[in-house]
Amino acid sequence: MNGPLIVQSDKTLLLEVDHEQAGDCRRAIAPFAELERAPEHIHTYRVTPLGLWNARAAGHDAEQVVDALVEYSRYPVPHALLVDIAETMDRYGRLTLSKHPAHGLVLTTTDRPVLEEVLKSKRIAPLVGARIDPDTVAVHPSERGQIKQTLLKLGWPAEDLAGYVDGEAHPIELAEDGWALRPYQKQAVENFWHGGSGVVVLPCGAGKTLVGAGSMAQAKSTTLILVTNTVSARQWKHELVKRTSLTEDEIGEYSGTKKEIRPVTIATYQVLTTRRKGVYPHLELFDSRDWGLIVYDEVHLLPAPVFKFTADLQARRRLGLTATLVREDGRESDVFSLIGPKRFDAPWKEIEAQGYIAPADCVEVRVNLTDSERLAYATAEAEEKYRFCATTDTKRKVTEAIVRRFAGQQILVIGQYIDQLDELGEHLGAPVIKGDTSNAQREKLFESFRQGEISVLVVSKVANFSIDLPEATVAIQVSGTFGSRQEEAQRLGRVLRPKADGHQAHFYSVVARDTLDQDFAAHRQRFLAEQGYAYRIVDADELLTES
Amino acid sequence: MSTEEKSAAPRSLAEALRVRDDVSLAALLRSRPDLVTPVPTDLTQLATRAGTRASVVRALERLDRFALQTAQALAVAADPAPYEELLGLMAGDEGDPAVTAALPRAVALLREQALVWGADDRLRLVRTARELLAPSPQHPSPTGLGPTVREATAGMSPGRIQEILAAVGLASTHDSVSAVSALGELFADRTRTAALLAALPGESREVLDRLVWGPPYGQVTHDPAPHLRALLDRGLLLPTAPGTVVLPREVALHLRAGRAHRTPEPVPPPVEAAATHRPQVVDATAAGQALAALATVEELLKEWDEGGPAVLRAGGLSVRDLKRTAVALDVPEPVAAFWVELAYAAGLVASDGEADERYAATPAYDEWRELPPAERWARLAESWLTATRTSGLVGGRDAKDRTLSALGPNLDRSAAPEVRHRVLALLAGLPEGAAPDAESVLARLRWERPLRGPQREQGEQREDDLRSRLARWTLTEAELLGVTGRGALAAPGRALIGAPEPAHPAAQPEPVGPGDKLPVHHHRAPLAPAPVTPAERGAATAAAARLLAPLFPEPLDHVLLQADLTAVAPGPLERELADVLGVLADVESKGGATVYRFTPGSVRRALDAGRTAADLHAFLSRHSRTPVPQPLTYLIDDVARRHGRLRVGAASAYVRCDDDATLDEILADKRATGLGLRRLAPTVLAAQTDPAALLDGLRAMGFAPAAESAAGDVLIARADARRTPPRAAPEPVPDGPPVPDDTLLTAAIRAIRAGDLASTAPRKPGHADGADGGPAVGGELPRTSAAETLATVQAAVLTGEALWIGYVNAEGAASQRVIAPIRVEGGFVTAYDHTADEVRTYPLHRITGVAELADDAP
DSSP states (O other): OOOSEEEBTTSEEEEETTSTTHHHHHHHHTTTEEEEEOOSSEEEEEEOHHHHHHHHHTTOOHHHHHHHHHHHBSSOOOHHHHHHHHHHHHHTTSEEEEEETTTEEEEEESSHHHHHHHHHSTTTGGGEEEEEETTEEEEOGGGHHHHHHHHHHHTOOEEEOSOOOOOSBOOOOBOOSSOOOOHHHHHHHHHHHHHSSEEEEOOTTSOHHHHHHHHHHHHOBOEEEEESSHHHHHHHHHHHHHHBSOOGGGEEEESSSOBOOOSEEEEEHHHHTOOBTTBOGGGGHHHHSOOSEEEETTGGGOOHHHHHHHGGGTTSEEEEEESOOOOTTOOHHHHHHHTOOEEEEOOHHHHHHTTSSOOEEEEEEEEOOOHHHHHHHHHSOGGGHHHHHHTOHHHHHHHHHHHHHTTTSOEEEEOSOHHHHHHHHHHHTOOEEOTTSOHHHHHHHHHHHHTTSOOEEEEOGGGSSSOOOTTOOEEEEOOOSTTOHHHHHHHHHTTOSOOTTOOOEEEEEEEETTSHHHHHHHHHHHHHHHTTOOOEEEEHHHHHHHO | OOOOSOTTSOSSHHHHHHTSOHHHHHHHHHHOGGGGSSOOSSHHHHHHHHTSHHHHHHHHHTSOHHHHHHHHHHHHSOSSBOHHHHHHHHHOSSOOHHHHHHHHHHHHHHHHTTSEESOGGGBEEOHHHHHHHSOOSSSOOTTOOOOOHHHHTTTOOHHHHHHHHHHHTOOOOSOHHHHHHHHHHHHHOHHHHHHHHHTSOHHHHHHHHHHHTSOOEEEOOSSOOHHHHHHHHTTSSEEEETTEEEOOHHHHHHHTTTOSSSSOOOSOOOOOEEEEOOHHHHHHHHHHHHHHHHHHHHHHHHHTSSSOOBOOTTSSOOHHHHHHHHHHHTSOHHHHHHHHHHHHHTTSEEEOOSSSOBEEEOHHHHHHHHSOHHHHHHHHHHHHHHOOBOGGGTTSBOTTOOBOOTTOSSOBOTTHHHHHHHHHHHHHHSOTTEEEOHHHHHHHHHHHOTTTTTTTSTTSOGGGOHHHHHHHHHHHHHHHHTSEETTEEOHHHHHHTTOOSSOOTTOOOOOOOTTOOSOOOOOSOOSSOSOOSHHHHHHHHHHHHHHHGGGSOOOBSOBEEOTTSEEEESSOBOHHHHHHHHHHSEEEEOBSSEEEEOOHHHHHHHHHTTOOHHHHHHHHHHHBSSOOOHHHHHHHHHHHHHTTSSOOOOOSEEEEOSOHHHHHHHHHOGGGGGGOOEEEETTEEEESSOHHHHHHHHHHTTOOOOEEOTTSOEEOOOOOOOOOSOOOOOOOOOSSOOOOOHHHHHHHHHHHHHHHHHHHOOBOOOSTTTTTOSOOOTTSOOOOOHHHHHHHHHHHHHHTOOEEEEEEOTTSOEEEEEEEEEEEETTEEEEEETTTTEEEEEEGGGEEEEEEBOTTOO
């Protein structure tokens, strides 16, 4: 017994990364355990009922799971945990959703008491129709997602054998001329396609768009792509034209300005959730064509109304793409039950090790407030406090110093408060992109940044996501949306695109010491720290004296 | 009652016992310890005691199923019965090799227990046992047999018996007794009865088939159908009461092919293995669990270190506290109850006995903590094995419908240690690494004690009798404690119950041949816990600890620190390291490894505990295999920087002055030493004396201080008169007692007069003590003999005269009274008491003497 794995009684698995069997072990436990944290020495996986059921759905049985644990475990595995795993996995498949030739969608059981139990539930009752025979009950086709979600909550997950509609066929091929899908992208596409629907988690800059394109090439059908904003929509279009057999005419944009519906349509979340007189007029888009595939980009941002609507789309294949499946509202599990389980997940550091994303040096710069600032901070209203410390004057000086240090490289300065950004832009002599910058202007600025015509760009949170700026090597974060973990990760993601010269990326987070800013920063960094990004802490004074 | 030519055969149980040797008697007394308390004077008394109902019931309850079935069969056999008849009843006409093999053992056991005596040709069940086991309408026998023909025809008219004899074709006889025995013999004769039955219509035989395995009673109408009539006519059914008929025992036995039991169970049901694991896996799993058990108990008591939960008034832990404990330990409530009870049984936790009673760790806990882990475990396991407290009952309700609370009263079940031991012994009987099928263990236990259980806990299902529940709990608890691993008994657990090496499946001793003479002993392993003496117990425990010790992983002296502010201990830590880390970081996940998380709060806790930042840095770098991550260093420094920046202390008064020099002067003054002054800031002094004393002191030193209010205003010390809070004026304290009022005076006078009358009334001289002569002198109590007293009082009742008596009250105080007796009865005199001026009753025996009053009395 000298395995790399330690099985804890709280169902977390600790994997010692430096152990020689770590790789084998990781592969053995990946099907059922979720990677929760991946810092430098010991990775933490968690065994959840959902994970176990997904493993069952993917064809693994309890025996394999138990074997994997026992095989690699350093210490004896608690018996109770093994029993629990077997019992949990045994719950899956007692209920199945399938297509009945006469009755449409039906829920059948192999274990009658289970069906009786779930039918008694008040939440299930409105979702089902007539009892066809003692083991079968009809389900309203529109409630397929809802009933799956509810059954999951009741602890009796249904195996969905009802299949997917193929949608309207449309030829799509990958145009792999001079490039090819990376191995992990291929794996992700394969896992997704095999599972039918689900979420693919890849680090920022690891090429999620290509996973989308690969999946479309598999589906070969009309596709609806939902993205966060117009700039991102354009990037998707650009990438698809470049990487697939699709032409510009085949791809439509459905946004605030254009309302094109083509075989492949890219829509923004914003337009879908526009509400007029209490209704969402654009949600009809989902029904406007017989979509064979729906791609949700940055699925962690999925807005609530789209959630609701997605529940009704269970017969269509759904692909969710994200880098950071952490939601501060804790609705991760809704994503899984509505879009589908996590089909692929790669630790950031692993992709980095393979050279597909740039290595990053994360630095937290601690800035001291001046005495007068401290006084102002101490007496500020509670809701103003963060703004006060986040926009301290010293930060500007530090930012200038960093910019000076990396002169000649492509630098992004990212912040939350427009006043602060404007001021910084003024001092650095750099253009500022914020909410009221027009799309045309944004694209123009991004383009000249890509071309290297301007080397410093100050952006607000509009650039948090999906902005493809391959040559940015330094990001300086001066303030953020409080303690948002995924924002931090996404901002780091802006500089993770592999550099042409294999250059290291730098991520600076400027933080005011002994203030709320520091507390929020600690929380923001948690996701990345758990992904193995060790922040270095530097005092502002040191940094200023150095330069 | 038996008078036989065989002089050697014992004629009573006492005689049977008399011929038994010492070893055999010792075996009897060991298996029935109630017979020796108190020690009987002779064998006759022993035999009598062995025949008492309570003792027999107790002995029967401890029989295994087959022995019990044998006793039940004997109860329906003739008295005395030869061994062959018993064998016939047990094995049936066709015979049953298993029964034939097992029966001698059962008979020997019954003999040993003094439930059966007599040689094999004359086996007798002791009378009380026979009464308990023989069928009667009130207590149907488990055999389902009814009364014999003789018993059933006891109240029948001779004419009716003659009719039956005629119907079955027997010669009629006028002697009822021989008629009945003829009928009985007929039914006992298989061939003739078969012929008789064959002649019956099929419906009749169906009726018999319904009754054959019992209950043997049936209802008939006043005018039975022909097929019933046929049975009644032939005596195959006999009436017992109007409308009720019974199937006579002989007929039933005929239909059962001679068997008393439908399914005799000569062989104990084997304990089945549900799964088999490698012994190493079992031991390792058990060791892991044992380690977890130690950690849990320590965590529990650490949780209670600073004020454990309160003790309920009725004793025990409240449901809420149990819930809280369960959450803290991250286990379900029944499991939490188990740990709490375990710690209690091991003497590690107890109520502190304070006025506000709470649970807390005992000093024994501190000693226990110092032991090596394996011994710590062995202590717990031993306490568990021998405890009568059963945590499984927690949350249930007792007979009075009160909730049973953990650590509370009524959790003791005397059967628990025996069942635990037995279950583990059964596990030990399986091959190494085999996990038993729980149901088969329960079935085996039920076989071993068929009468225990349902009778004990009334109103419960058979499956849920106490012993079965205890056995189930034993299996779960053994797993929690690490006595078993993956369900199979681990090596330390095996040693714990004193079981030898992995045993050969349930080796039953050789059966004893039927011809064997009594007494037979040691035919099977005793069910009672094997190591009984404390020394054996201790040796077993020590052996368990010895076996466990190498299975525990070596404690580590290092942890892995990570940049996400966690530390992972990839195994058990050395105690000192674990203790410090437990303060410095929060435990996030427990198990084989421990995950700690550093937070500002946890670091502050360590600083509060008196550690410095430098200490902590040194500690971490000493125990980390990898460089200490920079964020962690910063975290500690950050917290340390702010730690203690605000200081809080107590002062009674302060001196402030804008001029530093004045304060310097005060501090330099010798007279200020008594004021407890300390400089907090250039312009502020704190003092330990109260403001008034401080003002006086400073004034004495020649300063002119002004007092300040809480708001900082100067208090003007006006020459106001000082006032107390509201006070009541004092009550006057008079010099003598108050003057009495009229009522009091009247009463007093009357009392005085009455007393006077009693002491001074001239009396007539007593006649009995004429020798002494003269009337009793005033002030002396009159003395007369009891008889004289009675006579005088009775006479006084008749004459209505008043008497002078001496009286000693219950406290022993003597007094004189003048009474006019009204009546004398039952040793009491009811009289008008002139002294007290009311009617009173005096016990005659308390009256020391009487004297008549002189005639000039009132």
